[in-house]
Amino acid sequence: MSTSGLIVQLLNGLASASSLFLVAAGLSLIFGVTRIVNFAHGSFFMVGIYTAYTLVERLGGVLGFWSALLLAAIAVGILGAVVEVVLLRRIYKAPELFQLLATFALVLVIKDAALWLWGPEELLGPRAPGLRGAVEILGRQFPSYDLFLIAVGPVVLGLVWLLLTRTRFGTLVRAATQDREMVSALGVNQAWLFTAVFALGALLAGLGGALQLPREPATLEMDLHIIGAAFVVVVVGGMGSLPGAFLAALLVAELKAICIWLGVVNLFGLEVSFSKLTLMVDFLVMAAVLVWRPWGLLGKAQASSRYVGVPEEPLRRSGVGYQGFVAAMALGLAAVPLLTEAASYTTVLLIDLLIAALFATSLHFIMGPAGMHSFGHAAYFGLGAYAAALFVREAGMSMEAALVLAPLVAALGAFVYGWFAVRLSGVYLAMLTLAFAQITWAVAYQWDTFTGGSNGLTGVWPSAAFADKRMYYWLTLALVGLGIWWLRRVLFSPFGYALRAGRDSGLRADAIGIDVKRMQWAAFVVAGAVGGLAGALFAFSKGSISPESLSVTKSIDGLVMVLLGGIQTLAGPVVGAISFTWLHDTVARNTDYWRAMLGGTILLLVLLFPQGLAGYGKQMRDRFTALRRNAAPSVGSLAKVTP
Structure with a gap:
């Protein structure tokens, strides 16, 4: 030196x-x-x-x-x-x-x-x-x-x-x-x-x-x-x-x-x-x-644009028809492995789709209802994955115990990062989450003696009871369904309504006694825990974990899933995750230029469905319902004047 x-x-x-x-x-x-x-x-x-x-x-x-x-x-x-x-x-x-x-x-x-x-x-x-x-x-x-x-x-x-x-x-x-x-x-x-x-x-x-x-x-x-x-x-x-x-x-x-x-x-x-x-x-x-200094060294608060996105509609409890549809979908998914071989590609792909849906739903929880845009949600996915792998490899725990404790580690990471992040808003909050995620990635990438460095950790397999891919698929289906159901229940609780109130008008929420920052901090912890569960399931499904699960690319994938499905609807992240993962898999297996095909498809969907796939579907359903209601009186009026 x-x-x-x-x-x-x-x-x-x-x-x-x-x-x-x-x-x-x-x-x-x-x-x-x-x-x-x-x-x-x-x-x-x-x-x-x-x-x-x-x-x-x-x-x-x-x-x-x-x-x-x-x-x-x-x-x-x-x-x-x-x-x-x-x-x-x-x-x-x-x-x-x-x-x-x-x-x-x-x-x-x-x-x-x-x-x-x-x-x-x-x-x-x-x-x-x-x-x-x-x-x-x-x-x-x-x-x-x-x-x-x-x-x-x-x-x-x-x-x-x-x-x-x-x-x-x-x-x-x-x-x-x-x-x-x-x-x-x-x-x-x-x-x-x-x-x-x-x-x-x-x-x-x-x-x-x-x-x-x-x-x-x-x-x-x-x-x-x-x-x-x-x-x-x-x-x-x-x-x-x-x-x-x-x-x-x-x-x-x-x-x-x-x-x-x-x-x-x-x-x-x-x-x-x-x-x-x-x-x-x-x-x-x-x-x-x-x-x-939240606005940067020489920056200042930006004037907000008058062009805002379509606001999320008030939460409504699902009707009997929707609940029946979800139940039928769950039964159909549960029956799929019975029609395929034990380790078929279909079963493996479905596990990936389910994990992606849980990851995207956890990100949507803080982006939609909480109004906080995160560019670093992969941090909690990766923390859960690494925690599960280390609990099994280093502590000798069973897979079942690791699946319980890994989300708690991810929640702890969200607890620390969220304390700083909720003090910012807009693009500055998003960039701070990106910074924390990249710091976490760098630690995992370089700590060779603990995380395996760039090689990651291998030999992270399910326990004997779930060694069969079909058994692990059913476990994944149950835990993913439970995680999505729990997030939905939280949104219908007083906490969920207070969270949305803070997103829509922080001043009014504060005036009626809601501690907006504390609510947002708690939302970070909840989303981090569910994201960590998705990471733990991913680690056992692949048998290994690498720093790629913490990278900015993983965070961007989560953003794409949420936005592709539609941030204004609760079903959006599930639809987006399934669409994006299926598109990625299908296109990548059929052409060397899969990025261009995938990017072109996303561009087309953005131009045609600016509210996302699920948002567009809901819009069409509401329009069809309105047309039916408007058509009914006109038929009656015609009957009155018919001789």
């Missing part, structure tokens, strides 16, 4: 901060004006580096190289404009979470498009002409290109700042950030303003990707890797604040550089690997900043 090494690492951090800022700046601009949490922004970064690779190969030479980087950024900006016009413009008035679902589906489509165009191999571009060498700093070699990148960040910040403060376009963008509906009311063409901002944001992301070409190879995993870091930077700096994004990028990148420089340090006889903290240091920073 020399001083020269620290200086070089800090310079590396500055270079990384510049690249990260370019992506975060575009994301911040898009969110500030359109209020869309754009998951596809990382895809623009990935397309930027792939496009730059192709253009550099075609153009060649010194001038061709630098022209290729600029042309790649412009091409990505045009792609962003096309995406906004063709897709996002159609769903601006849809609930904001469905806009999020649409951009996630777009990630899947773009990833497979890149796979088709450039293949699965890593593509490493040439070194930058004129900047291929290195300069000596305190006896150490430092790449000249990285010095160039260090200068790019402040230059781009200055240019964008001038654009926003010295031009009419910038004035309109800043006005739309404060109140976009008022800008439209004053006669500004809001649609084209949104298109221009989205194109500018995509261009910045594409430029960030193109500039990475001499530093790292282009891969298909770059989109999700960069979007997580970009979200951290935008939230830490303050949503919509470009100086805040630049400051946050510097903070995160330099902390990672310091962790790498420290390496393994002996503290009081205990070896601590700071280099491993690089997997979670950005999320630790985000969690700390949001707890201390």
